[in-house]
Amino acid sequence: MIISVPATSANLGPGFDTLGLSVDLRNRVEFKPSRFFSVSIKGEGESNPRLKGNNMFVSIFNEHYQRLTHKKQNFKFQFYNSIPLSRGLGSSSAVIVSAIATAHEAAGVRVSKRRILNHALVYESHPDNITPAVMGGFNVATVEKNKVFSQKKHLPDYLRAVVVIPDKPISTAKSRTTLPKSYSKENAVFNVSHAALTVAAFFNEDWEMLKIATQDRFHQKARMKMMPELFTIQKTAYEQGALMSTLSGSGSTFFSLCYDEDAAGLAARLEQRFPQFAVKILNLDNHGLTVER
Template sequence: MTISVPATSANLGPGFDTLGLAVDLRNRVEFHPSKFFSVSIKGEGENNPRLKGNNLFISIFNEHYSRLTKNKQNFKFTFYNQIPMSRGLGSSSAVIVSAIASAHEAAGIRVSKRRILNHALVYESHPDNITPAVMGGFNAATIEKNKVFSQKKHLPDYLKAVVVIPNKQMNTSKSRTVLPKSYSKENAVYNLSHTALTVAAFFNEDWEMLKLAAQDRFHQKARMKTLPELFSVQKVAYESGALMSTLSGSGSTFFSLVYDDDSAMIANRMKQKFPDFGVKVLDFDNDGLIIER
């Protein structure tokens, strides 16, 4: 069987640990019972031998499969990875979600997406990436009593994502160390109001509001200072007509939401201005986790 999970862009400016959306860049895993355990990786991470011996997917899969079945069974896994690692596009969330879903499928147990999402919360303590990874689309999410509560908005085809992917990784845990230890009441209210406005703009499809709504005082500037070129990326995106342009997760990728008609022009300008960075035009993904039996 095959399990696939999309890349995600989280925070979206002011929605720290709360907002996220899915883009059509997928990690896929194929697996079946086998006499011998084996792992094959194609695409992102294929040249990293440590991933075969210290694989987060395998660890989570085995934990859930043994809990569900009380049995030991070898599987052959083949991973087809498209999501860049440690670039702020939800690669770890994709691994977590796909491992949990795969273990349940291998055990012959059908569970809802909501159940998988809540299982994922054990390994990812904030819901901004795991929610769109499971559900697809744009999501606002919160945690209450160890469960994720969220609302999803389907994203229309006339919008595209332009992602600029620097050649430098950013570790989420390390990037959190550069953030302030506390925030003023003024900045907290600023981010609350802008987060609320961002959610309203998405659900009302008022895309022109997003440039104002997506401003942030919690995390972006502190993280962007570790790779100052990102300030120029954002400036060029807005000058070229991006509807919103925000740090993707903790970085280093920068995400811009654009009209389809402008996507090629904006991407080409990014390629000209930042020749050392990768640039992709992506559709939005409204499906999230897909299980093909």
């Protein structure tokens, strides 16, 4: 049995801790009962021995498997990781979601995606990454009484994501310390209006509106100052026709959305300007969490 979860890009400019979408870059875990517990990692993180010995997936899996079955069972886990670690593409959310889903499948308990999403909230209090990881597509989400309430928009196949992945991370915890302790009413109104306009643009498929809608005054500039090259990435993306260009989560990845026919040119220009960084053209994902039996 294989569980897979897509990468995500959160915030999307003004939608701080609220907006996110998923892209077709997946982490997969294959598992089966075994006489002995074992973990094998291929792809991202395979050279990091700490991930085998102190594995967040295994910890969450065991917690839920024992809750569901009231017994212990050894499993062999084989991870195939494509999502870069600590780069703002939802690698932690992918681990959390896949661990919970895998535990339910291993226990033989069918559960809705909404239930998995609410379980994931225990480990990740912000719903902007975990929601698209589970649901796929573009999502706006909020939390009320320890539950995620969200709406999803299916993304058309004529759009592409172009992501620039720097060679070093930006710590989410550290980047949050750079943010203001309070915001002026003017800036709060600016972000509320732009986040609302971003949601409307996605649901109405008014892609030309996104360049205006995705402006932000809450977090992006402060975080981007930690890696000044990000300002040039954004400027270059817009010069090459990106529909929107925003910091992915807390960074360091930068996410741009464009039409299919513009993706190759945009990616080539970014590769030329930033040869030290990885540039990927990705399809958007509408499936979210998937189970292959």
